[in-house]
Amino acid sequence: MKKIKIKNSRTIVQILIFASLVGIVTIYNLYIEGKIDFKILSIGDMNPYGGWSVLHSFATDSSHVFEGISRSVALTIAIIVMAIIGGRFFCGWICPVGALQDFTSWIGSKLKINNNCDMKIKRMSLSFIKYPLLLLILLSSIFGYGSVFAELSPWRALLNLHNMGSTWEEMKIGFMVLIGILVVSVFISRMFCRYLCPLGAVQSLFSSISILNIKHSNVCTSCNKCLDTCSVGLQFSSDSTAVSPECIRCLKCVENCKVSKEIRTSINFGKAKLKKYAYITLMISVFFSILLGAPKVLGIQASTEDILLKPLRDGIYEGEAKGFAGKIITEVRISDGKIIEIEIIDHSESKGWYDEVFMILPREIINRQRLSVDAISGATKTSRGLTQSIENAIRKAYDK
Known part of the structure; x- marks a missing residue:
């Protein structure tokens, strides 16, 4: 029986998650319009920066009381835990903005217009840009200007894409940022993930201490052929056997390295090697276990203070x-x-x-x-x- 390739598996997962997102947002929109009386998730539940909002409130608001783990906080925790365990898997397999970039990059490859751009961009070290951008966003949030950057968020724009016609004036900056990312990704694969995404920067920082790492064998000749089709243009360093923390774990390098039995690129847990599909199953299980389980176990619905109304004048x-x-x-x-x-x-x-x-x-x-x-x-x-x-x-x- 012919094995399903990693590339196909990743595409299937991305399509399923994106289709689920479309369904959730559609149901939520019908709920807001009053056409149905239920929802699966709110758009606010799908905010990956929910954990930062709680941490920020805890540090800057003396009246803030921790009231349990909401779904958005659980999403933040799931993304960070995944990065610590197995790197930027969220970016490569789950993130809908990443999936759209992969689609537009595929269009670029079919039109044969992105290869030269990618080769030129590989020679430039621009991945550091997202780190000062992350710092700027965090500082802006601390000083009360977080909403300025919220207007630029392609994630927020994507979640409201179904209402683009009616909300263009209100969200035009975010929509233009999202459209710009997708257009540029036709020429430069995963441009936003590589150079600008603050969420990607957070994951890269935690990925640097990840438990499961992609490494090449000690006898590797460093030909880097396994990384010829790397989604984020990485190369193995001459002084390390491990791939960069910038890796989004698309696993193309693990799939493509077929030099010999001795020369391999593999997923390693210490000295032990982990099978590809075991790694994929583990990471997806960790993500959904935290996302769905944490609010059930530790979630407490926040409520405002109960204020009894006095007699009121008309x-x-x-x-x-x-x-x-x-x-x-x-x-x-x-x-x-x-x-x-x-x-x-x-x-x-x-x-x-x-x-x-x-x-x-x-x-x-x-x-x-x-x-x-x-x-x-x-x-x-x-x-x-x-x-x-x-x-x-x-x-x-x-x-x-």
């Missing part, structure tokens, strides 16, 4: 508070001492992250007639900002 009151990206201004209408309408007047929150918050929280507050409502997973700062804005408006309606 009228229309305005409130404001800081969300993730800036002020959230709300207008609350009181009639017969009850909240009958809540309207978001102005905000700067990110598309895809605020939709569910703005749909659910006002409705819950009106139904319960109190400010005890669950924050939306993956959009905690927006949830708290909106609730505080509504609270500020309601306080103006208290009878004195």
